[in-house]
Amino acid sequence: MAETDILFTPQSLGTLTLKNRFVGSAHEPAYGEGGLPLERYQAYLEEKARGGVALVMFGGSAMVSSAWSPSFGQLNLGDDRIIEPFKALSDRIHRHGAYVITQVAHPGRRSRFDSRNWLAPVAPGPYREPEHRAAPKIIESYEIEMIQDDFAAAVARCQKGGLDGVEVVFQAGQLLNTFLSPDTNQLENEYGGSLENRLRMGREILERTRAESGREFIVGVRMVGDELARGAMTQEECLEAAVMLAETGLIDYLNVVGGRAGELVSGSISIPNMSFASAPYLYLPSAIRGSVDIPVMMAQKISDPRTAARALADGHVDLVAMNRALLADPHFVRKLRDRRVEDIRLCVGANYCIDRIYAGGDALCIQNPATGRETRLPHVIRPSGARRRAVIVGGGPGGMEAARVTAERGHDVILFEAEARLGGQIHLASAIGWRKPLAQIAVWLEAQLRRLKVDLRLGTKADVDDVLALNPDIVVIATGGRPVIHGIEGAQHTVSSWDALSGVAAFKTRVLVFDDHGGHQALVAAERAASNGAEVEYVTPYRAAGIDLGGTNIATHLANLCRTGAIITTSQRLRHVYPENGRLIAVLRHEYAIEDEEREVDQVIVECGTLPVDGLYHALKSNAWNGGELDYDALRVNGAQTRRVNPHGQYQLFRIGDAVSQRNIHAAIYDAIRLLKDV
Amino acid sequence: MQVEPVAALSFAVMVTFVVFSIGLLRRIAIYRRGRPRQIPIIPALFRVPRRYLVDVHEKVDRDRLGSWMHILVAGGFLAALLCCCLTLAWPGEYFLRLAGLVSAAAMLGGASLSILRRSGRIEGYPASPSQGQWRILGPALGFTSLGFAGWFLSSGQSWSAGSVLAAGLFYTLAAASWRAPLRHALAGVLNLAFHERPGRFAESPDRGTALTPLALNEPRLGVKEATDWNWTRRLNFDACVECGRCEAACPAFAAAQPLNPKALVNDLARACELPLGDYDGQGHPGAPTVTTPTRHAIIPGFVQAQTIWSCTTCRACVEECPMFIEHVDAIMDLRRFEVLERAAIPAHGAAALNNYLVADTPGGDDPARRFDWAAGLDLPLVSDIRETELLLWAGNAAFDSRGQRTLRALVGLLHRAGIEPAILGEEERDCGDLARRLGDEATFQRLARLNIATLQSYRIGMIITPDPHVLHVMTEEYTAYGEVPRVLHHSQLLDRLVADGRLGDLTGMAGRITYHDPCYLGRYCGEFDAPRRILSSIAGELVEMERARGRSRCCGGGGGAPVTDIPGKRRIPDIRMADAVATSASVVAVACPNCAVMLEGVSDRNAEIADIAELLARAAGIET
Ligand SMILES: Cc1cc2nc3c(=O)[nH]c(=O)nc-3n(C[C@H](O)[C@H](O)[C@H](O)COP(=O)(O)O)c2cc1C
Ligand code: SF4
């Protein structure tokens, strides 16, 4: 019996029997349209059910009241229009033997004033929440009543929509969380003060919910097991609250999290990125599970099969909830069940998904472009029935994904990579300790290529003749980019962050890192230099370090740089570098004040992004039947590429990833799958 | 007084006959040292010709060289002997002499083939036939045939030919009832007549594969000494011709585990009759043959315990044996004694049997969890509905994620066909197959009775199971304890559903598929075609392994071999996988959860292992 078989034992939850111990954790994907879960959202959730989880939770922070404004695209449960899409959704989930539950929440101060009805957010205290920065008004008793009514009405809609239950949100800095925490609840009435009082609002809502739903419906609570912030709820207090909630007899389960939203660092604590160890807060549900008699679950970086099995076998939880693990691979459970563990695409904790949400976008996985695009991209590539020959040039993430997809289509694939190993820029990106897990993206792809018996020609730089000699039907140019240094006088005195990270250039004593890019690259170089003992100044022309990075990742970079004493300078552009007395003088100019300053350093590391390596592409265009051209109409809907411009052409030619223009891992992999899924 | 060669030879033949008869009486006495068994003699003898011509011939003929050898040498010998006896009366008769000469020539030809066969000189011919006395038999028969020839050529006048012939006849015939190899002719005929399993012969509609029920109140359970076998069983071992067909077929032998079925049969023949001539064939790999046997207990006197625990009960040996020797029955009798009287069983065998006592399952799994995999599928419980057309018997594989995959595919297919199978839930107990094969008859009988009682308390139309061990034990072995509903293997029902088009459109799969016949579905239950029909309806190309159908090679998963786990030099599943790889198939289809586990456990296999239900579900586009 495999260690992980324990995860496939049924578990009862209220009146339901779940077929296994896997729960898809509720999260906000921002796939809703007008606050409704329509085709895209439904297809996304159905894929999780198809992939084998027993309970699909969704509707992250779905709002019970339609009066206030959503801050990151939540569903609107405050309107009967939600019922029809819920019916369709619950059918689609039930079809796969799974159950489906939505969160029900009120954002409280985690909201904004300047949209929808331009209402001031409400909260039990007057202070702003730093992540969204709107200052709330103190909630009044009529509003308390109104919101309780909203909860009851929302639950009734969920029931009408055929859902199996709701999860009431007591965490994530939302309204009920702010009632519970002593530092955010400044009420002096029966809703503030003692723990019992602070819990009153939640308890009354649960009573209303239960009265509305009856016993057959699942009502769970997601709450904090330790707020992990100064002045906030401690583990002891959370445990006490959990026991009080369980003893009401009103709820069917507790879903415990570590950390809350309320500080800028909260996001990175509660959605632990790759710098965190596995299952960092497993002790929290563990403590609660011993004191309550309802099932307890947790979702926080329990993202690989062994950790999940251990969490369950060691008695920390009754159910294992997963969120990002399923974003990275919605078929995680099914693959594990079918003993295809090596085929599971493990979440690397890059937090691309959540950082897009914080930036107001939709949740997309850095390494799996099919997630959230189920209506147009397949998670399982079906064989084409034909057998063609494909030549892929370049073994970075894009080239590897292209090879994977093409090989899954049943074609013979030959992949050239100039370096001795696959992975391309991923090796640079994972060049500091905490970024190491990023390499797993390449590890998985490489394992898939080996399973699919792709002909890997490593250490081989292919030229036009090499490609044509193979007589290919499909050619993919994934040659990536090469670093460029642009707009700096005296560039010859600088080194690129590539050379710094790949070890070509050793770090010197005093290092200036100039970031005209805004991604991880320059920050990684700065951290690497600092950890090598250099005195580091990070300089960027933008108004923040790592301007393109989201809150959960920038937190780790900034904390690390701060710990090493590195200086961060914003809004300054590096203009000129020249040697003087054996050292270098770097001339910086303030982007807005247009004033120059100088630094005396030993080394200047520059990140200005890359320029495409596209010689091979241009050389191969004339013999391609599509001339390398794309059908943009088809591309918009991820349809098949059938454009033909050269009747004498011998192959179809695609160019993907940074060989087109500098972008990111997701873009390269997305290019690969959308262009090659139909070949 | 002038003595004629004819008279002398007549005398010699009479002496031969007398010596033969004394030997025969002695043999009968030896056979009868076993437990009694009543069987009407005359009708039994009448069965021999058909059994010989149909059943024996079919087996012998699998080895063409051996078959020709035997036809020539035995036919020639019998004909020459007849002619010779007639020439004793009419020495000069021309046609008699001519016929005699032709027969002698045929015999010589056959004898030469026999010498060739055991010489080890034919390339690609198995090294399994024994040497020793068996190597003398060919020359002795050739020598005799020359005697015949001289005799006929000289019209019965040649003293030298007569002497050669007399000596030859004495060695072959007189000694046959004593110890010489031609003993097999006598024992073989008697074995055909009195064989304990009429079901083994074409004349019978039975399969002859069920183990014999053991009365648990017997003073001795199983077999400790050779005298615990009845006379027909003792006779059975005596018929061995040491042809080595069983050895060549045995997977345990191929894996160099300490079991050679041929050597075992000879060990047992020696245990029945000491001292018997030395055995001069390959022994039990890695286990020295016992050279100075103690007279009594077979284990360890004649056979080492690990020998009997190496057997997978695959019946490949039994299937091959031209003499209808029952190796598996013998092994089972020995196992029963070891387990029931001595409580001696290696490795995890004891744990499995203990688990049966504690949990009613060999793995110690809680029967209440048998249908864990079906949560979410909404299968009705028989205890709720009391009556069902179709009951799904999940078997022990239900506790294993590999087996669950097959079960889910099966349920998906049934649902697609509009069939709703019911389940017993925790009322399903283990079928007891493993307990029985491990010799624990008490546990087996207890489980059989309980299961039968459960089944009889509901109205069940038919049972379907993906486990051929369940299929065999319920259809062939439960019958001794009570009636059970009809049981079908899932391949049999799915075959019908495919034929009736009830699974909708099936998309073919690209690539080559090969099919591994599970021993308990094929050799034990005779089902070879249903899985193949299913596969041909979906496979790009269905290729056969060299050892297929009735001669398929075991995966190593039967008979409790995985729990007794006797080490060899290789692993049986690796060998079977190599058979499959030789076909360059990309998918190996199986029809038994044990086969799936065994073959999937091969580390470097390069081919997918999938149950036919899984492949069919895939072809039908059913997600499981
Ligand atoms: C994109 C994204 C959005 C999320 N939105 C919510 C939310 O609305 N409500 C909530 O309770 N948790 C939300 N979470 C947290 C997840 O439910 C989960 O607790 C977290 O991702 C940690 O689990 P994991 O390590 O399995 O991903 C979100 C997480 C992500 C990545
Ligand atoms: S983007 Fe990163 S953190 Fe988010 S699911 Fe994908 S791999 Fe995991």
Ligand code: SF4
């Ligand atoms: S049953 Fe199979 S394993 Fe056992 S002796 Fe016969 S051939 Fe060998």
Ligand code: SF4
């Ligand atoms: S047991 Fe049967 S198959 Fe084996 S050697 Fe003897 S006669 Fe041949």
